[in-house]
Amino acid sequence: MTGNVCVFAEQWRGQISEATYETLALGREVADKLGAPLTAILTGCNSRNLVRSLGVADSVVYVDHPLLAEILPQTCAAALVQLFLNTRPLALLVPLTNISLGIGTLVGARLGVPVINFCKDIQVAGGRLEARCVMYGGKIEATVGATGDPAVLGIWPGARPAEKGHIERAVPVTDAAVVLEDAEAIRLSKYIEPEAGDVDLTKQDVLVAVGRGIQDRGNLGLAEELAKALGGAVCGSRPVIDQGWLPLSRQIGKSGLTVRPKLYVALGISGAPEHVEGMKGADLIVAVNSDPHAPIFNVAHYGIVGDVLDTLPVLTSMVEARRAHVT
Amino acid sequence: MSACPVTLETLPRYPEGTEILTCLQCGVCAGTCPYGEVMDYPPRRMIAMMRAGMLEKVFTSDSLLACVACYACMAKCPRGIRLTEILLPLMKEQTLAHLPELPGELQKALQNTLRYGNPMGEPSRKRAAWVKSAGVPIRIFAEDRKPADVLWFVECYTSYYPRGQDNSRATARLFHALEIDFAILGNEEKCAGECGRLTWEPGLFETLMDYNMAVFQKYQFNRVVTSCPHAHNAFKNRYPVLGFNWGLEHVTPFLAKYLARLKPLLTRKLPYTVTYHDSCCLGRQNEFYQAPRQLLAAIPGVKSIEMVHNRVNAICCGGGGGGMWLDTYFKAKGYERLSERRVREAVATGADVLAVSCPYEVSRFEDALKVLGYDKRMMVRDVTELLAEAMEE
Amino acid sequence: MHILVLLKMVPDVVEDLEIASGGTALDLDCQRMILSESDDHALEQALLLKERHGAKLTVLAVDAAEVDDALFTAAAKGADRVMKIVGSDAGLTTRQAARVLSQTIAEEPGLMPVDLILTGVQAIDDLDGLIAPLVADELHMPYLGIITGIALDVSSDTARAIKEYPSGVRGEFQIQLPAVLGIQAAEKPPRYVPVAKIRAAMKTVKIECAQVLTLADGGWPAVNVLEMKQNEPAGHAEMLEGAPAQVSARLCEILAGRGLF
Secondary structure, eight states, X not given: XXXXXXEEEOEETTEEOHHHHHHHHHHHHHHHXXXXXXXXXXXXXXXXXXXXXXXXXXXXXXXXXXXXXXXXXXXXXHHXXXXXXXXXXXXXXXXXXXXXXXXXXXXXXXXXXXXXXXXXXXXXXXXXXXXXXXXXXXXXXXXEEEOSSSEEEEEOTTSSOGXXXXXXXXOOEEEEOOOOOOOOOEEEEEEEOOOOOSSOGGGOSEEEEEOGGGOSGGGHHHHHHHHHHHTOEEEEOHHHHHTTSSOGGGBBSTTSBOOOOSEEEEESOOOOHHHHHHHTXXXXXXXXXXXXXXXXXXXXXXXXESOHHHHHHHHHHHHHHXXXXXX | OOSOOOOTTTGGGSHHHHHHTTOOOOOHHXXXXXXXXXXXXXXXXXXXXXXXXXXXXXXXXXXXXXXOOOSHHHHHOTTOOOIIIIIHHHHHHHHHHHOSSOOHHHHHHHHHHHHHSSTTOOOGGGTTGGGGGSSSOOOBTTTOOOOEEEEEEOOSHHHHSHHHHHHHHHHHHHHHHTTOOEEBOGGGOOOOSHHHHTTTOHHHHXXXXXXXXXXXXXXXXXXXXXXXXXXXXXXXXXXXXXXOOSEEEEHHHHHHHTHHHHGGGBOSOOOOEEEEOOOTTTTTXXXXXXXXXXXXXXXXXXXXXXXXXXXXXXXXXXXXXXXXGOHHHHHHHTOOOHHHHHHHHHHHTTOSEEEEOSHHHHHHHHHHHHHHTOTTTOEEEEHHHHHHHHBOO | OEEEEEEOEEEOTTSOOOBOTTSSSBOOTTOOEEEOHHHHHHHHHHHHHHHHHOOEEEEEEEOOTTHHHHHHHHXXXXXXXXXXXXXXXXXXXXXXXXXXXXXXHHHSXXXXXXXXXXXXXXXXXXXXXXXXXXXXXXXXXXXXEEEEEEEEETTTTEEEEEEEOGGGOEEEEEEESSEEEEESOOSSOOOOOOHHHHHHHHHHOOOEEEEOOOOOOTTSOOOOEEEEEEOOOSOOOEEEOSSHHXXXXXXXXXXXXXXXX
16 A cells, blocks of 8 residues: 555445545546555445445455444544555555544544645645645635655545446455454444434425524514525524424435425525535536625525525525416 | 622612512513413513512523513513513523523624624634725724724624625714715724624634724724614623713714715605604614614605604514524514514515614614515615715715 | 533635735634634533532633634633633644644643533644544544534533535434534624624733643644645636616526526
């Protein structure tokens, strides 16, 4: 693996994640620019069948161990560090997701190499890696020179289209053995599935999403009316769910659902990466926000700068009128 | 330092405290209170509980969330007990301490006011952004430290809120036309804190008062003129304890004093029938009933008509005492929104324009007109907006 | 039971951010700082646990602009001790801060033993790593992040923690204490504390100061920021201008054009 570009492939509940494919796509580009091989590293227990999905890489290193059945950051980091003891890759790309968060930090700390988080892009300049990092809630972009051996980079979801990183193809697989101790300090007892909501948001054509800009639970009714008028359902970003205004089953984003509706109306949603992750694939995104600099306008197709509470009722009545006219 | 030494413990030692205990239990306060029928503990009952040593019950009920600090009870109390000024803020402070959770919107407004100097949570650096679009020169003290006759304390809604900015631009035009020598604090200005004082948060108020007094002392001016009746109240009733001793006016009575100079400038005819809403702070509390009416009478073409409840009997818009951020709470409880009650009365006069002089009222009444479907029949305008409209370029 | 909360201040993005003249860092001179949002949740979660179990709560931060406000607020909310580490250079990276915090936690008299360390899952400026796993490694404690609920079993020295996964799935974990948890959200939104209480805390509470122990730089190169700038996104929405009635009409046309009616 010396001199390789490596991507940590995250598997969860028997599947390779979308974020992994996105990171692989980026890794492929970087490896090609450097003229270096791309290696995907997959950890798990009895998960070897998944290696075929990592075909965009030149090779796969598969690490099987009972303690790697679930991804726990400290255990995964310990395994990766062992892999790199004698063969240091050029770079290790780790997706920044709920599943893998912390792995990159720990690998960097234990190897004594720098870590660069928040990467949405990696460029190659003069044979060296330059990470483009989006920080401060999306407002600032930093270009960071990756030094370190390996350079450890945490990759934001959405860095590249997942399709570009997903090729089903047999590639050479190396089975690597690691020695892991179980301090029995952390045990997964069980998964808690989200309550079956009355609505499967992933099947809706139209979603009306509310964020902090809706200001109060009482204003949800306005969003529900718009959703009804458009023939869709209401969902929300994390702050709205945290406050208890909508159930967990309605959360869109990093810890919630990923949706691809025909129309996604984002009301009072700032557009933090954690939310955008869940809806950037929508066909048509319309955003209403009182802040003209809200990052949501970078991902939306159409934007309205205004007070959500002023715009909503007017829009709803126009949609209703339009609908009545059409039918 | 505590700007308000009167607390519920120390109350009996003060004349205000003993005066509270002279309550007749007549119930006029509860009868006059716009939300009297939904309060578990209107002022009368609060005082009864105080006498019975059972105040704890008052604090652990959410009754005080319904008080919009409209001064109606205080204006009608036959004993002249200073309910809204003394008793109710103290009660609210205790209720805040006992409430398991503050309604989210109100909590946010208070936190924003502390952090950013305005309840909207807008950056302080943008407070004077509206100045660029004013159309007339506006001096900012920090940029030009020359003394001025008037320090125009613009306030939050009139700085950040689009309809409030309309008011500010109108005011600036009027000041300019009247050749007033004025300057503003610009981004250094922070909320005067009245909303904090009457809204559960004396600590917030004291912090803002300390801050504002320090800023005032940097500059030289003769008097403070403010667009916000709440700020006017704070400066008049509380700030003197920290040394506020400048002349003080709200924009409306201030402009009325210049009527002789202003009237010849009002050359454009405005064919409106106007009904004037007396705001609680300017009206009931300070009895500035004449000034706005004189100004309206000076506008050519304007016909005035009074609502059934006017002057001391005016019905509050519901924005005081934290009500500005409790609309959703009231709705959830099934209370009628006071702004809707008032707007119905306004519409019943047949007027085209509902004239106001408090920044809260513009947004509240425009909202109510929309909700009730009257927004084509009637518009809301601040008195300064009407005056500026009547003044041709 | 002793719970330790680690807090950090970050630039308040409500204000526009300015880049310093060198072009590689933020201009922090006039920049308002605010408590990192998930740290606020960590504090709230700790307060809830304190209320449930009568635990002792210590709040620790590295000295920085406006950190005193956050510490006094924590005290007003119910923290038993508030402490800051003084004497380090300004502008520590997350990795350096983790080293500084861990050394103090381990060696400052009267801090250990600690049963649970809570801090936010991630801050908006954690460019070179995350506090929680770094501190866990330094203190040889187990770590889990993205936590949204904690139940303590004091008698068996364990915690049951809820961790968030994608698609609304959550995982319930048994964790041996002492441990470090990265909090995503507290079980309740961070509570309101009256300003009067904060002002009272400013008069009566002492922020203890711990002197920074030698900052061993770990031998790795610092974060090599080549450039920092305002984020110009690749794409941008087509903005619809005008009053609600106008933009709504235009939007309806667009939706009709897409066959959404």
